[in-house]
Amino acid sequence: xxxxxxxxxxxxxxxxxxxxxxxxxxxxxxxxxxxxxxxxxxxxxxxxxxxxxxxxxxxxxxxxxxxxxxxxxxxxxxxxxxxxxxxxxxxxxxxxxxxxxxxxxxxxxxxxxxxxxxxxxxxxxxxxxxxxxxxxxxxxxxxxxxxxxxxxxxxxxxxxxxxxxxxxxxxxxxxxxxxxxxxxxxxxxxxxxxxxxxxxxxxxxxxxxxxxxxxxxxxxxxxxxxxxxxxxxxxxxxxxxxxxxxxxxxxxxxxxxxxxxxxxxxxxxxxxxxxxxxxxxxxxxxxxxxxxxxxxxxxxxxxxxxxxxxxxxxxxxxxxxxxxxxxxxxxxxxxxxxxxxxxxxxxxxxxxxxxxxxxxxxxxxxxxxxxxxxxxxxxxxxxxxxxxxxxxxxxxxxxxxxxxxxxxxxxxxxxxxxxxxxxxxxxxxxxxxxxxxxxxxxxxxxxxxxxxxxxxxxxxxxxxxxxxxxxxxxxxxxxxxxxxxxxxxxxxxxxxxxxxxxxxxxxxxxxxxxxxxxxxxxxxxx
Amino acid sequence: xxxxxxxxxxxxxxxxxxxxxxxxxxxxxxxxxxxxxxxxxxxxxxxxxxxxxxxxxxxxxxxxxxxxxxxxxxxxxxxxxxxxxxxxxxxxxxxxxxxxxxxxxxxxxxxxxxxxxxxxxxxxxxxxxxxxxxxxxxxxxxxxxxxxxxxxxxxxxxxxxxxxxxxxxxxxxxxxxxxxxxxxxxxxxxxxxxxxxxxxxxxxxxxxxxxxxxxxxxxxxxxxxxxxxxxxxxxxxxxxxxxxxxxxxxxxxxxxxxxxxxxxxxxxxxxxxxxxxxxxxxxxxxxxxxxxxxxxxxxxxxxxxxxxxxxxxxxxxxxxxxxxxxxxxxxxxxxxxxxxxxxxxxxxxxxxxxxxxxxxxxxxxxxxxxxxxxxxx
Numbered sequence: 042x043x044x045x046x047x048x049x050x051x052x053x054x055x056x057x058x059x060x061x062x063x064x065x066x067x068x069x070x071x072x073x074x075x076x077x078x079x080x081x082x083x084x085x086x087x088x089x090x091x092x093x094x095x096x097x098x099x100x101x102x103x104x105x106x107x108x109x110x111x112x113x114x115x116x117x118x119x120x121x122x123x124x125x126x127x128x129x130x131x132x133x134x135x136x137x138x139x140x141x142x143x144x145x146x147x148x149x150x151x152x153x154x155x156x157x158x159x160x161x162x163x164x165x166x167x168x169x170x171x172x173x174x175x176x177x178x179x180x181x182x183x184x185x186x187x188x189x190x191x192x193x194x195x196x197x198x199x200x201x202x203x204x205x206x207x208x209x210x211x212x213x214x215x216x217x218x219x220x221x222x223x224x225x226x227x228x229x230x231x232x233x234x235x236x237x238x239x240x241x242x243x244x245x246x247x248x249x250x251x252x253x254x255x256x257x258x259x260x261x262x263x264x265x266x267x268x269x270x271x272x273x274x275x276x277x278x279x280x281x282x283x284x285x286x287x288x289x290x291x292x293x294x295x296x297x298x299x300x301x302x303x304x305x306x307x308x309x310x311x312x313x314x315x316x317x318x319x320x321x322x323x324x325x326x327x328x329x330x331x332x333x334x335x336x337x338x339x340x341x342x343x344x345x346x347x348x349x350x351x352x353x354x355x356x357x358x359x360x361x362x363x364x365x366x367x368x369x370x371x372x373x374x375x376x377x378x379x380x381x382x383x384x385x386x387x388x389x390x391x392x393x394x395x396x397x398x399x400x401x402x403x404x405x406x407x408x409x410x411x412x413x414x415x416x417x418x419x420x421x422x423x424x425x426x427x428x429x430x431x432x433x434x435x436x437x438x439x440x441x442x443x444x445x446x447x448x449x450x451x452x453x454x455x456x457x458x459x460x461x462x463x464x465x466x467x468x469x470x471x472x473x474x475x476x477x478x479x480x481x482x483x484x485x486x487x488x489x490x491x492x493x494x495x496x497x498x499x500x501x502x503x504x505x506x507x508x509x510x511x512x513x514x515x516x517x518x519x520x521x522x523x524x525x526x527x528x529x530x531x532x533x534x535x536x537x538x539x540x541x542x543x544x545x546x547x548x549x550x551x552x553x554x555x556x557x558x559x560x561x562x563x564x565x566x567x
Numbered sequence: 568x569x570x571x572x573x574x575x576x577x578x579x580x581x582x583x584x585x586x587x588x589x590x591x592x593x594x595x596x597x598x599x600x601x602x603x604x605x606x607x608x609x610x611x612x613x614x615x616x617x618x619x620x621x622x623x624x625x626x627x628x629x630x631x632x633x634x635x636x637x638x639x640x641x642x643x644x645x646x647x648x649x650x651x652x653x654x655x656x657x658x659x660x661x662x663x664x665x666x667x668x669x670x671x672x673x674x675x676x677x678x679x680x681x682x683x684x685x686x687x688x689x690x691x692x693x694x695x696x697x698x699x700x701x702x703x704x705x706x707x708x709x710x711x712x713x714x715x716x717x718x719x720x721x722x723x724x725x726x727x728x729x730x731x732x733x734x735x736x737x738x739x740x741x742x743x744x745x746x747x748x749x750x751x752x753x754x755x756x757x758x759x760x761x762x763x764x765x766x767x768x769x770x771x772x773x774x775x776x777x778x779x780x781x782x783x784x785x786x787x788x789x790x791x792x793x794x795x796x797x798x799x800x801x802x803x804x805x806x807x808x809x810x811x812x813x814x815x816x817x818x819x820x821x822x823x824x825x826x827x828x829x830x831x832x833x834x835x836x837x838x839x840x841x842x843x844x845x846x847x848x849x850x851x852x853x854x855x856x857x858x859x860x861x862x863x864x865x866x867x868x869x870x871x872x873x874x875x876x877x878x879x880x881x882x883x884x885x886x887x888x889x890x891x892x893x894x895x896x897x898x899x900x901x902x903x904x905x906x907x908x909x910x911x912x913x914x915x916x917x918x919x920x921x922x923x924x925x926x927x928x929x930x931x932x933x934x935x936x937x938x939x940x941x942x943x944x
Contacts, residue, residue: 354823374823374827375825379824386823409810410806410810410825418805419804419806420805420809
């Protein structure tokens with residue numbers, strides 16, 4: 042789509058952005074060609090989001106120039122950026138939860154007639170956008186945002202940005218919350234948008250996505266640009282080396298199955314969600330000591346509710362949960378924490394951390410009744426602080442400052458802190474929902490190795506993830522969840538990503554249909 | 568560019584918000600003192616513009632607040648009530664629960680303190696031992712009654728989803744009505760010329776140590792300060808306090824960490840109401856010695872909301888905020904008698920102080936909510 046005579050959609054030259062003494066961007070150049078997709082790749086804290094925030098008018102750069110469609114621009118606010126067609130889809134969605142999809146999309150740009158909002162005009166326009174790019178959210182226009190899953194919320198964000206007339210779209214880690222199928226859908230969508238003449242930059246730390254989706258890839262490391270390459274001319278290994286500055290191991294190591302004692306046994310579990318819809322319909326599962334059970338599935342097929350049911354955050358409709366031989370079905374969340382069930386939550390922003398607490402105060406979250414942090418109801422802040430500092434050191438949380446507010450940390454560092462805290466409970470059973478979502482490669486490796494280590498130490502671990510390579514790398518067995526049931530339980534050494542993808546889409550594997558049927562009926566017995 | 572103005576304004580706001588968010592405790596105290604001074608100066612300006620002598624007014628203000636032993640006692644007496652009721656409000660606000668019913672809990676606590684003492688006094692020996700015993704019994708009863716009366720809207724919120732702002736306001740009226748009916752119809756002292764309960768026995772009261780005032784004792788203030796410190800310790804140093812405050816900050820994270828949201832709401836309201844009930848107990852034991860028709864009792868429980876706001880809902884901060892309120896209120900009643908400046912002027916100045924001191928705090932809260940001034944990198 043690139044034409045030789047049209048100026049680039051965006052040209053950033055020598056962008057430098059400092060926060061106090063910290064140089065977040067150091068003389069970064071980036072050229073976004075018309076109608077192309079440009080990946081901005083880098084680890085957490087490498088300055089990707091800062092650079093895009095400069096382009097989007099959220100930050101003033103200290104040095105450097107921004108040129109859009111050949112004209113130099115000064116952006117004082119996102120409104121300025123929007124006025125020349127630059128829009129951003131944020132990683133943490135900027136949506137008002139109690140408002141409907143339609144209201145969110147038109148927020149701030151409401152079509153009015155005689156001073157009243159004219160929803161029918163908006164509705165037509167949104168439906169037009171949806172049909173043009175193949176979105177399905179037009180069926181949900183009157184649903185409140187809080188009732189949508191994260192994938193749908195993202196589509197609302199994209200439609201919102203298009204609705205405001207953006208030609209140049211910036212995506213901040215768009216795939217962080219998506220399932221593999223949704224990622225594919227998103228990549229198709231990006232291509233459609235590019236064909237329609239939109240130019241896009243997407244921030245990512247996932248190599249495969251950058252390679253599949255982008256035309257050009259710029260790699261940032263420690264705030265500096267390592268270089269820009271054509272996606273067609275590079276490999277995953279090359280990109281990883283550029284990002285991390287060293288070689289990274291990706292492969293699964295095969296290992297012996299365990300024959301430990303069952304730690305978690307769930308029987309005929311049924312769970313309803315907040316809308317009173319049954320999301321888990323009769324799941325049986327057993328996880329043994331020294332075993333990692335991976336739960337794969339397209340988001341919204343009941344994984345969240347299953348985990349919440351087992352960790353005590355949601356009561357079961359029927360069925361039972363046993364932990365270490367004891368029936369914990371009626372136990373409160375707090376009792377289950379005390380018993381040794383840890384949970385790395387799906388949503389670190391709203392559940393895993395109190396955003397305006399320091400890391401010290403956050404280190405106490407979930408430990409309110411655990412010695413030595415709290416003795417007879419009295420908090421020992423010195424012990425809590427030491428705990429926070431230990432987590433920060435062991436998990437290389439940046440900035441290494443226990444008094445920093447949780448909200449000031451990047452997503453990956455928040456996640457490392459949560460993982461460290463939950464492992465610190467000294468649990469016998471860990472539920473890890475998307476343990477490396479939004480985390481950079483180096484940290485993913487670290488978190489994976491810690492989970493594998495804990496498995497060696499005899500813990501029972503349940504990993505829920507939408508990243509298939511993660512599930513395959515970590516799991517001893519993979520349960521695939523579809524519409525509230527385990528459609529199959531498979532051996533990660535003998536299953537391909539394609540087969541997993543089919544299972545996640547609800548199709549049973551033909552050639553081993555009988556076997557898997559039996560297995561799923563008999564629950565997860567290794 | 569049409570948006571240049573608004574974005575310029577945003578930059579200014581953003582910078583101001585940055586400063587506010589970064590301000591430390593000392594800076595915030597400094598801001599509060601500067602705001603108070605500024606509000607008083609503007610108040611004096613208004614006094615001058617209304618044709619009164621501002622110098623005389625300022626003089627009367629100081630004399631009325633701290634100018635004599637009687638004034639000091641009056642200031643501290645009022646401050647004691649403002650501090651206790653202020654802490655009751657602050658506790659709930661910190662947990663994200665809006666207890667607007669402190670006045671009702673205060674009234675219920677007051678009557679629940681008086682009556683057991685009146686009933687039990689004939690059964691116990693008079694003198695210090697009986698006095699202390701009766702005070703302990705009465706105060707305990709007042710605290711329990713206040714707590715229970717607050718637990719009611721707490722339970723309504725937790726288990727029936729009733730908005731606590733509305734229920735607590737309604738329960739204020741109910742408290743005034745029912746207690747008024749009880750005082751007039753059942754507990755009326757037959758020998759009293761006015762509507763009130765029997766008088767507490769002479770020996771049930773706090774001894775005078777510093778000020779020779781019949782309605783203020785340093786012991787009452789001492790108990791109050793001790794309660795403030797206790798509340799601060801509960802909030803900062805106990806698992807229960809952490810649960811409560813975390814619920815106020817981020818409910819979903821609290822639930823994740825094992826906090827039972829419903830039980831915490833009820834517990835928070837009960838805790839808040841207990842402090843309000845204690846304020847009622849101190850009110851009758853230290854000040855009135857009886858209970859009158861609650862319709863006529865000053866609205867300490869409502870002023871407490873402003874006191875708490877002034878203190879940014881920090882229990883320790885409620886002490887200076889309560890003292891300021893006590894001083895201004897005390898000065899107001901002095902000025903009303905000793906000058907021709909209308910007492911409403913004082914109320915106006917109190918309003919200015921609240922506005923000036925609370926505004927930066929409100930701005931902080933708003934800035935934190937809207938993401939102004941944050942480095943959301």
